[in-house]
Amino acid sequence: MASRAAGTPDAAGRRARPPRAVAERTIAVNLLGPIRLINAFLPGLFAQPTATLMTVGYGLGYVPPPATPTYNATKAAIRSFTESLRVQLTMSNLQVIELVPSATRTSLTGQQITEVARP
DSSP states (O other): OHHHHTOOBOTTSOBOOOOHHHHHHHHIIIIIHHHHHHHHHHHHHHTSSSEEEEEEOOGGGTSOOTTOHHHHHHHHHHHHHHHHHHHHTTTSSEEEEEEOOOOBOOTTTTOTTOSSSBO
16 A cells, blocks of 8 residues: 555656555555544453553654655544554553554565665
């Protein structure tokens, strides 16, 4: 999804603008999906003596490359959502944390041979 959200290069190497449907799907999957799941699970989590709610962010939410603007925006939004939820639930039985994995060697982001990314 991340590479598709960036568009596809034309003959001159310029990136074509991605279809609006791709951006909307990226937002639906990466942002609305987690929000909907969290809202569905909250009643069950509150029923426990203690519970942990974890979201998964990504470094692109902190340092967004220009090639994947919609994906980056969803990761920044998840970070903001998690921080807000953590504050709202401070006095509850629920611990709210965000997991932010390190860069991974993958062809999706062109990092398959970089030394700074993990295999």
